[in-house]
Amino acid sequence: MPDQRCRVAVLASGRGSNFKAIAGACRDENFPARVICLITDNPAAPALELAADDGIESFTVPVTEKKGRLPEADELKIVDICEKRGVDLIVLAGFMRILKGPLLDRFEGRIMNIHPTLLPSFKGLHGVRQALEYGAKVSGCTVHFVDRTVDGGAIILQAAVPVDDDDDENSLLQKVNKEEHRIYVEAVELFATGRLLQEGRRVRILGNDFSRKG
């Protein structure tokens, strides 16, 4: 019998701790999604090793520009990889490129990202550091759909994390990462079971009352 589970492509540039968390959840055959492939713009990404260990196909897309937005030609390569494999959901896990082009058109409403703050606070590259420097007492993380804004897409899940007086960037990041892994896996599960309903900017979670009772 063919595997009917939701087909996920993960895009990562670095360490890939969220990739690891999601791939780990997908190893359970009762989890409603599986990771089809890892795509990276960084040939030295530790995520590549994780993929190899897990038997997950991986692709290194040699990116023609050093930083920032992904050139359209490179986005098209990723589109091609995903479409050929029947990918249902694209998960960004520390992918350090801004998507603006064809990937967004072809996978609209099917791309998720995670951000290490409670958006809309502290957008951008160094969210955890910004939260600390601002003096926030509560921070957290956000899983959101990706749209043409930077860190501005509709929010799927958020989790709060207390900022303690003795927290530095590293200790706060650790607490945030832990919550990230939890809510990112949950968001993939919700998507894979068709339970996310986007209405304008609000994302409703269907069947929230009974789904955990089975």
Place this chain on the structure above:
Amino acid sequence: MPDQRCRVAVLASGRGSNFKAIAGACRDENFPARVICLITDNPAAPALELAADDGIESFTVPVTEKKGRLPEADELKIVDICEKRGVDLIVLAGFMRILKGPLLDRFEGRIMNIHPTLLPSFKGLHGVRQALEYGAKVSGCTVHFVDRTVDGGAIILQAAVPVDDDDDENSLLQKVNKEEHRIYVEAVELFATGRLLQEGRRVRILGNDFSRKG
């Protein structure tokens, strides 16, 4: 023996539910602060009744401009009321005026405000509605020191509140208000016992490890 507790003036324009929470806490003689007076810019503020019921002196400062910033002459009246009564701490509880002038100079680092979101998200007048419209999944409230910015002063305490799919502005506001009353009372207590240490934008809470053990 004279009452040595921290002397608080509350400024409110409306309903005054935070005023009520703080005045309620202060009724306990073991609480380290007491409300000396209520000052309002609104002769119809329900907070005035609450003050009368509690035997708290109150002042209605007739404000010469309809909205927004408090004119300097009116701020001076409030300064005068507070200084004559040896006020240690000014607590804004739904005070719908922006302070920019002499009150800030004379009471710098001794004025607190509460905002019904997790700042810096959703500043301004309709924070709860903004959070809902943005599609936030976690919101909350913030007690902060007042400085010359709008809702931008150093953060003293924050509390998170989950936003549920069926929340509207009213139901979310109720949840936020409940947390507001809790953290505002706690912030006054921390100030009154000298346990707030502002370092740049971060406010540290002294003696956090043992204070609850007694």
